[in-house]
Amino acid sequence: MKIATEPIGSIPRPVELVQAITSSSQSQDLEALYDKAVMDTLKEFERTGSLIITDGEQTKSSFATYPLDGAVNIAPEGMRIDFADGHFRQLPLLTKGPFRYSKYAVQYLKYAQERTSLPIKQAVISASALSLIYPPEGIEGYSQEAFIADLVNECEKDIRQCLEQGAAKVQMDFTEGRLSLKLDPSGGVLQQFINLNNQVFNRFSDAYRERLGVHVCPGGDHDSTHSADVDYTAFLPALFDLNVGNFYLQLASESDKKKVLKTVKEYLKPYQKVFIGVTDVNSPKVETKEEVMERILEAAEFIPVGQLGTTDDCGFSPFCDDVSTTREIAFAKIKARVEGTKLAEEKLSQVH
Numbered sequence: 001m002k003i004a005t006e007p008i009g010s011i012p013r014p015v016e017l018v019q020a021i022t023s024s025s026q027s028q029d030l031e032a033l034y035d036k037a038v039m040d041t042l043k044e045f046e047r048t049g050s051l052i053i054t055d056g057e058q059t060k061s062s063f064a065t066y067p068l069d070g071a072v073n074i075a076p077e078g079m080r081i082d083f084a085d086g087h088f089r090q091l092p093l094l095t096k097g098p099f100r101y102s103k104y105a106v107q108y109l110k111y112a113q114e115r116t117s118l119p120i121k122q123a124v125i126s127a128s129a130l131s132l133i134y135p136p137e138g139i140e141g142y143s144q145e146a147f148i149a150d151l152v153n154e155c156e157k158d159i160r161q162c163l164e165q166g167a168a169k170v171q172m173d174f175t176e177g178r179l180s181l182k183l184d185p186s187g188g189v190l191q192q193f194i195n196l197n198n199q200v201f202n203r204f205s206d207a208y209r210e211r212l213g214v215h216v217c218p219g220g221d222h223d224s225t226h227s228a229d230v231d232y233t234a235f236l237p238a239l240f241d242l243n244v245g246n247f248y249l250q251l252a253s254e255s256d257k258k259k260v261l262k263t264v265k266e267y268l269k270p271y272q273k274v275f276i277g278v279t280d281v282n283s284p285k286v287e288t289k290e291e292v293m294e295r296i297l298e299a300a301e302f303i304p305v306g307q308l309g310t311t312d313d314c315g316f317s318p319f320c321d322d323v324s325t326t327r328e329i330a331f332a333k334i335k336a337r338v339e340g341t342k343l344a345e346e347k348l349s350q351v352h
Helices: 016-023 029-049 106-113 127-133 144-164 176-183 188-201 232-239 257-266 289-300 326-352
Strands: 080-082 088-090 121-124 169-174 213-216 246-249 273-281 306-314
Touching: 016 029, 016 188, 029 289, 029 326, 106 121, 106 144, 121 144, 127 144, 127 176, 127 188, 144 169, 144 188, 169 246, 176 188, 176 232, 188 232, 213 232, 232 257, 246 306, 273 289, 273 326, 289 306, 289 326, 306 326
Parallel strands: 121 169, 169 213, 213 246, 246 273, 273 306
Antiparallel strands: 080 088
């Protein structure tokens, strides 16, 4: 009885790389540091026993804004996202059309594939997140409808290129999903997000959708969150309306895991698979493999084992300047997840 286990995406960058990125002079050779960071990340992933890995997003500025890197038609001071510890992140604003990606995720995928023989999972940003860069007052000569049409086309292209390049999985990051209920408790914005992302997913075949997934969490940045105070069970029913085969759910850091698992059981569709978070990326404590096993066994009481997988609660460092977690802790947690999942497999095989 096999239980799949996968990472979310980001791994903390080496300190020397972070210092070079954040330095005003940037006199160091960034390309050499990027290459070294990716190579080291792939090797460390292999040492954990992971069967599917990522490049750790070592060369992304952030999980959310990589398509805008180098774009000339964006400006600062877009939507502000506040975190519980008082810090914030801010999206850029689109200044003129048409909207096109400046970078596509396939370039990160190819780079990693050339440096490892293990299957690579590629994270991409959601259409719903990028929809927030369109200014509320509009853009003269470029309607919101025209922007959305371009956005859906670009998001589809981002995903399709990765699938055709042979990504083992393509995961859409949808961290703004739970946040939307904080901004609009009626659920109207959330439903708009679901509909927009499904415009993208519905363009893919059933075979491709089996390799597509969505990751959700209450945010994870500098060991803080932006929407952990939003009732998870108010968000999950709409989430499972997304037309994909895989869902990667933060769970280890939830205070009432059974309540969440009951909701998952109620709304999970027969063709969908749930990867539950078994490591808390915002905690410095490294879980033991036995603790991971117990979390999986608890989940198996609610979710059919054939539809159950494991993951980390979130990426460990979604933004390039986040040094709140060390690489050593991140990989120790990943190894615990991999080994704990194997223990759970053995236990469940004995039962069944």
